[in-house]
Amino acid sequence: MEPGLLLIPGPVPLPRQVREELAKPAAPHYGDAWVKAHSETGEMMRYIWSAPDAHVFPIAGPGHAALEAIGYTFLRPGDRIVVVSNGFFGDRTHEVLLTHRVKADLVSSAWGSAPDLAALRTALKTPAKAVVVVHNETSTGVTNSLDPIVEAAHAADAFVIVDAVSSLGGLPLPFAKLGIDAGFSASQKCIAAPAGIAPVAVSRSLWESTDPKSVEGWYLNLYTWDRYEREWGDWHPTPTTISSNLFYAFHRALKLLREEGLEARFARHAKVAARLRAGLAELGFKPVGPSAILSNTVGCFTPPPGVDPARLVRRLKDEHDIYISGGLGPLRGKTIRVGTMGTQADPESIDWLLKAVRASV
Numbered sequence: 001m002e003p004g005l006l007l008i009p010g011p012v013p014l015p016r017q018v019r020e021e022l023a024k025p026a027a028p029h030y031g032d033a034w035v036k037a038h039s040e041t042g043e044m045m046r047y048i049w050s051a052p053d054a055h056v057f058p059i060a061g062p063g064h065a066a067l068e069a070i071g072y073t074f075l076r077p078g079d080r081i082v083v084v085s086n087g088f089f090g091d092r093t094h095e096v097l098l099t100h101r102v103k104a105d106l107v108s109s110a111w112g113s114a115p116d117l118a119a120l121r122t123a124l125k126t127p128a129k130a131v132v133v134v135h136n137e138t139s140t141g142v143t144n145s146l147d148p149i150v151e152a153a154h155a156a157d158a159f160v161i162v163d164a165v166s167s168l169g170g171l172p173l174p175f176a177k178l179g180i181d182a183g184f185s186a187s188q189k190c191i192a193a194p195a196g197i198a199p200v201a202v203s204r205s206l207w208e209s210t211d212p213k214s215v216e217g218w219y220l221n222l223y224t225w226d227r228y229e230r231e232w233g234d235w236h237p238t239p240t241t242i243s244s245n246l247f248y249a250f251h252r253a254l255k256l257l258r259e260e261g262l263e264a265r266f267a268r269h270a271k272v273a274a275r276l277r278a279g280l281a282e283l284g285f286k287p288v289g290p291s292a293i294l295s296n297t298v299g300c301f302t303p304p305p306g307v308d309p310a311r312l313v314r315r316l317k318d319e320h321d322i323y324i325s326g327g328l329g330p331l332r333g334k335t336i337r338v339g340t341m342g343t344q345a346d347p348e349s350i351d352w353l354l355k356a357v358r359a360s361v
Helices: 016-023 032-049 063-074 088-098 117-123 147-155 204-208 222-231 244-260 262-282 309-320 347-360
Strands: 055-060 080-085 103-108 130-134 159-163 182-184 197-202 298-302 336-339
Touching: 016 244, 032 055, 032 197, 032 244, 055 063, 055 222, 055 244, 063 088, 063 159, 063 182, 063 197, 063 222, 080 088, 080 117, 088 103, 088 130, 103 117, 117 147, 130 147, 147 159, 197 204, 197 244, 244 262, 262 298, 262 347, 309 336, 309 347
Parallel strands: 080 103, 080 130, 130 159, 159 182
Antiparallel strands: 055 197, 182 197, 298 336
């Protein structure tokens, strides 16, 4: 059965070349071909992170595994951290890191608004080891400016962890230029690969400031991944068996991204997101956030009066074979969310959606 039009905020439809990799017979997770692909994957991850000197790792697992890996590797029980939140995934990050037994203070602002920088600066008057922020908040369709957050954190001698799950490869994210210390993402969003690989980047300064012997755990210890890459890199550069089909599909998706080029990809996402916003505005839909911070990878909209979001989501699926998402948290039952990431950033797909929405409201 052919799938319908998948416009949820990830996973996204896979390019043909990526599907071909998934369909191949399983290959060994070691040996010359694997080592070559692993090396190329590292180079391409540095390219998409705009971080030529960073340590990068293709963690096998979802984006949350990468968040946990950064938490285990660089945070310790009792450390104070500050989590900046203006949506569901900021709150989720706070929830996850609390399980690492850190003292995680939350700097919150209203969903759909920009981060509260004044509150962040106040929170940083008390020493903190790290500031954690979601770059692109999938629950509200807003993109948080990282420059002032990094500046405030570094001024207070805190390092910065960035959730780039729905932004890496779709929105400008100059890791090295901004001075980000650690970041993580997920393969099934803007990269347009299957879910299951979580790209991690760590600055050299953060990496070298940490004693590897102080890290508990093994699989989600990034120094374990680094050790295998260094010591076993000529034949088996990852610590465990990774699905060869999944890894080669991720590798192929990165090659497609590099062939398109980051700037061209950013421009494509921006153009398609603007097309979606304009088309829905004509139908009376309003974005949750202000225009200055609207995301180009995920749109979150309030329908016009009389249009029930949940019913609209169902009608689009049942009558038009188009999949979009409803709201999360306090926005559940009040909004719709549409992905414009990777392969979704396509004018024809957006026009197909807009035509179906017109027939359904």
